[in-house]
Amino acid sequence: MLWRLAALLILAAAPLRAEEVVLGLSSDKVAITATFDGSEILIFGAVKREAPIPETTLDVVITVSGPSLPVQVRRKDRQFGIWINTDMVDLDAAPSFYAVATTGPLDKVLSNTEDLRHRISIPRAIRSVGAASMAPNVDVGNFTDALIRIKRDQNAYQMRESAVVLDEQTLFRTAISLPANLTEGAYQTRIFLTREGRVVSQYQTVIDVRKVGLERWLFTMSREQPMLYGLMSLAIAIAAGWGASAAFQIMRRG
Structure with missing residues (x-):
């Protein structure tokens, strides 16, 4: 297959280290036109080593994150027969798009400590440090969960466990679906290699999403x-x- 050949070529061209990611993308640019209705990015790569493969199982975690912006989340309650805003929380920053793809269940391939350090899971990717001080009597977690639920319904937040294919602990690939309502900007793409829940190597690149033509x-x-x-x-x-x-x-x- 073409992705396998490409992965082997970039593997041969990379410098030697203990264990590192060598990455390829089907496209590092996405053009938003008047007829744009979504896209799919193939992310593939290889693991290059200068030592024999360790006995512990290798796992791969891939994240794609759109530009982060402050978000205001409101809660509505029905009072006197009408729906009105009763509570409001300002989240510091939430990615406009966020996808996580893994070789297995996230809680099995990544420890909570590593998740906290690298902000990999969807809740960790949302920053709400200042929200608690601004609204001390409100459970910020409920508002964060509501935002995640809304974004998932819009296909803007994706949790794709076991969606990364890993062959012989060396070649990996997955596909990320991008919805039609993308925000323009740099989409940070991160690849983590983990063993026993611990991150042993990581790599980062950018997918550029821009409006073109009449839209631009x-x-x-x-x-x-x-x-x-x-x-x-x-x-x-x-x-x-x-x-x-x-x-x-x-x-x-x-």
Whole structure:
């Protein structure tokens, strides 16, 4: 297979170390166009060693993280027959997209200590340090869980256990599905090699996600020339309304 050949080629080209990741991507750039409806990135690589394979089992954990932004999470309760916002928590930073793929159950391939150190699991990737001090009477964990649930429903947060294929403790591969509503920016891609739950090696690279074509032109105009963008949007709305009205009049006469 092509991915296996590519992994062997990059393995041969890498410098020798005790045990390290040599990575390949099917694409390191994603173009968001007007017709973009999602994409899939194949992540593959190899483990290069200068010593015999250890007896302990090797596992691989891969994460892909989109740009992190502050997020405000609100809770609604029904009072007097209507739904109103009752509580609110500001999370310091949450990735716009986050995917974790592993060779096995996450709690088996990664210890809690290593998860805390490297912020690998989805809850660890969300930073909410300041939220507890800003809302001392609110359980921040419930709001974090709600955000994760919403993002999972949107396919923006993915936990893909046993989705990484590892051959002979050397060659690995997985595929990450990117949804249509991607945020533009650098998507940090990390690969961790673990043994008995401990990280023994890691590698990091970036997938660049950018708007192109008409999408890029409109996005740039909205940021750099907001007045012109607003006038153009208004003109398009007026023209569309006039066109619909004219078409309706013609249909009535016919």
